[in-house]
Amino acid sequence: MKAYKKIILIILGVAGGAALCFVGFIVHLNWPTDRMVAKDVAVTSDWTDFSIEPPLTPSHRDQYIKLEIKGYSWDTNAESINGRWI
Numbered sequence: 001m002k003a004y005k006k007i008i009l010i011i012l013g014v015a016g017g018a019a020l021c022f023v024g025f026i027v028h029l030n031w032p033t034d035r036m037v038a039k040d041v042a043v044t045s046d047w048t049d050f051s052i053e054p055p056l057t058p059s060h061r062d063q064y065i066k067l068e069i070k071g072y073s074w075d076t077n078a079e080s081i082n083g084r085w086i
Contacts (some may be wrong), residue, residue, distance in 0.1 A: 012065060037065070 037052050 033059065034066075043069075 038050050041048060
């Protein structure tokens with residue numbers, strides 16, 4: 001009977017370790033990596049180039065740039081565009 005308990009504990013240990021590794025891998029893939037690429041940029045109709053050092057490289061599944069604009073308020077009314085009803 002002791003051999004069965006030992007085998008079950010080994011199987012549970014391996015399965016638990018594999019589950020922890022899987023969860024850790026998924027968390028690593030989806031962990032946000034925020035990096036500021038520009039600060040205090042004036043938004044105008046002129047084209048603006050940014051020199052980013054070191055260059056951005058794709059490292060995760062989702063690639064995006066988030067803009068944080070001071071004084072901007074989101075229109076929570078989903079039925080209007082620029083204050084006009086559709």
